[in-house]
Amino acid sequence: MSDTELLSLIRDDQTSRYGFSILVQLYQTQLYWHIRRMVVDHDDANDLVQEVFLKVWKGIPSFREDSSLYTWIYRIAANECTNFLRKRRLHAMIPLVGSNRNIAERLSDDPYFTGDAIQLKLQQALDTLPPRQRLVFTMRYYDEMPYETMSAILNTSVGALKASYHIAAKKIEDSLTQD
Template sequence: MINDQIILSKISNPTTKEEGFRLLLKAYQERLYWHVRRMVEYHDDAHDVLQNTMIKVYKSIERFEGKSKLYTWLYRIATNESLTFLSKRSKKSTSSLDDELEHVGRTLQADSYFDGNEAQLRLTQAIYTLPEKQKAVFNMRYFDGLSYRDMSNILGVTEGGIKASYHHAVKKIEAFIKKGNYE
């Protein structure tokens, strides 16, 4: 993987900015896409959120001072964009959580870009029920294997706060799956 310093150095020079930004995209676009996709579920939404994320990154990358790791800064912007998107989506929605879960289940099963088995669908539904920030924490830990310290930098919350959030997320997922199993 290309060094962040090389990417940033190219971006800081106006003549090589585009080349540098393309290197940044090559290095991080896929990871960021999956992070966003797990947050917003659907491919089209994930693509739009990723595009907005990258526009914001492009506009403000020169202000990045290197006090944090580049990928935590990128994750931070992508997470914020995803949370903003989810917040707007939930304001538009007027249906109950049960209705939404049923809808998510049906839509994902019909979605040609969802290839999960029964358990993965159930897990996806469980994650869907989490409050947005807990969802972000759970996904980053569970799928991306990020450390609590990195998540703390990304979300601007203390490590203790992240651990508590993750603990609650796991308990809620477990309870959701148990509820489905014994109903």
């Protein structure tokens, strides 16, 4: 089904819910895993993926189709993730409020994380990256996205994205080869 056909279904009052359920089925898995790799915790990812789809639902009437549905939805998810991570970093800077447990402590209690010690170390390294840099790394390394697609989603030049990825990868490499 093309973007146009899907959008027609969703924009028709008679078929809007049916059309949107198709959209959810199409994108839910890919979006969830992208978000999960960004925020790590399942409950946070679950909240964010619902928030993303809610924004998509609200935004479809005004979606001008300047980009593909995929690009638009991914852009919303990327913004939600970076906003979430920025707020989490701000919270972490304030002592005695919220949860200041580090990533290792959180993952050791997480029943949905089954990685070994080296995977834990990788997560710790990823947690040190600035949100936007982590986003670029996740999209390139885990989602295996071409730089041109990333450029369309993030509205950033390919050169800047390559530089950002290079710096992130170097930081992670340095972190993993320490000790």
